[in-house]
Amino acid sequence: MENQFFSPRIIAWYQHNRRDLPWRHTRDPYKIWLSEVILQQTRVAQGMPYYLRFVEAYPTVFDLAAAPEQEVMRLWQGLGYYSRARNLHQTAQFIAQQRNGLFPDTFSSLLQLKGIGTYTAAAIASFAFDEPVAVVDGNVYRVLSRVFGIETDIASTAGQKEFWTLANTLIPPDQAAVFNQAMMEFGAIQCTPTSPDCLLCPLQAQCQANATGKVAALPVKSKKVKVKERFFNYFVVAQNGQLALKQRNTRDIWQQLYDFYLVESDAPLTSIDALDDATLRDILPQVIIEPPARAYTHVLTHQRIQAQFWVLHAPDTLLTLPSELQFFSHEAIEALPKPVLITAYWKERFL
Numbered sequence: 001m002e003n004q005f006f007s008p009r010i011i012a013w014y015q016h017n018r019r020d021l022p023w024r025h026t027r028d029p030y031k032i033w034l035s036e037v038i039l040q041q042t043r044v045a046q047g048m049p050y051y052l053r054f055v056e057a058y059p060t061v062f063d064l065a066a067a068p069e070q071e072v073m074r075l076w077q078g079l080g081y082y083s084r085a086r087n088l089h090q091t092a093q094f095i096a097q098q099r100n101g102l103f104p105d106t107f108s109s110l111l112q113l114k115g116i117g118t119y120t121a122a123a124i125a126s127f128a129f130d131e132p133v134a135v136v137d138g139n140v141y142r143v144l145s146r147v148f149g150i151e152t153d154i155a156s157t158a159g160q161k162e163f164w165t166l167a168n169t170l171i172p173p174d175q176a177a178v179f180n181q182a183m184m185e186f187g188a189i190q191c192t193p194t195s196p197d198c199l200l201c202p203l204q205a206q207c208q209a210n211a212t213g214k215v216a217a218l219p220v221k222s223k224k225v226k227v228k229e230r231f232f233n234y235f236v237v238a239q240n241g242q243l244a245l246k247q248r249n250t251r252d253i254w255q256q257l258y259d260f261y262l263v264e265s266d267a268p269l270t271s272i273d274a275l276d277d278a279t280l281r282d283i284l285p286q287v288i289i290e291p292p293a294r295a296y297t298h299v300l301t302h303q304r305i306q307a308q309f310w311v312l313h314a315p316d317t318l319l320t321l322p323s324e325l326q327f328f329s330h331e332a333i334e335a336l337p338k339p340v341l342i343t344a345y346w347k348e349r350f351l
């Protein structure tokens with residue numbers, strides 16, 4: 001395929017088929033950054049309410065910088081990948097305090113910011129500042145690999161370099177923003193992973209994958225993500241209508257979010273006696289134990305968690321709890337940032 005046909009056709013397709021999304025009406029780098037961070041690993045339909053809530057709560061980078069971290073995490077709750085929310089908050093503070101609210105305006109200077117990688121830097125640089133640098137996300141890999149018949153593994157460093165170089169040779173210097181939007185939109189709604197609309201595709205005649213029957217096989221992605229199985233045994237100490245929770249500070253999933261006392265095991269637990277845990281040994285004789293009603297399964301990208309919850313009904317006089325646990329009323333729990341798994345259990349059992 002001759003490269004010069006590619007960009008005008010993609011852009012023409014975009015002008016007729018684009019969705020009206022709120023972040024496409026702004027050139028404000030702060031709002032573009034917000035939308036890109038929220039939409040990573042997230043479908044537009046799921047990310048949109050989060051974007052609208054963040055923009056309403058924090059209309060400027062100064063508002064986000066001034067917000068308490070717990071409030072930001074609470075607003076982020078349910079999107080997963082919580083380190084993104086922490087980086088977002090810290091970078092907002094850096095921009096507000098060290099740069100007087102001004103975003104860096106080039107791809108290379110944006111890359112220096114915490115939590116901003118190649119993809120987000122390219123998106124902000126092109127959408128806000130018209131810099132001709134290509135955004136290469138999963139959609140773009142798919143479109144390019146199919147149209148140009150490229151079989152290089154997109155998970156390999158060589159593959160990423162090849163696609164990045166190709167995308168940057170295709171970008172029209174004076175239409176960077178619209179070209180990048182067009183590429184991502186084309187991959188999201190025309191050249192989709194499992195049901196691309198090849199019949200009505202403006203690139204059908206030139207598409208190598210269509211010509212060779214390799215549409216379903218492209219892009220090639222070799223690395224399979226290994227999913228780790230984890231077994232969480234939660235102990236919910238209940239006293240006087242309050243529950244004991246703690247903030248997660250270990251280098252693990254859900255950092256800074258709140259959950260209950262947790263003992264992890266290598267396999268599903270059949271009996272509480274099988275746990276050798278000093279804290280539980282102290283607490284269990286003092287409480288009435290309510291066994292789990294059911295198990296909960298929670299799936300993350302690299303982990304599958306099976307969780308069970310024991311409620312430990314404690315008398316008023318109890319009890320020496322580990323210092324990281326604190327009692328909270330249900331009203332206070334509502335306001336805490338919590339993993340979706342904890343919210344689901346808490347609502348089902350206690351509300």
Ligand code: SF4
Nearest residue numbers: 191196198201204207
């Ligand atoms: S012809 Fe099919 S596979 Fe090729 S670009 Fe169009 S939608 Fe994608």
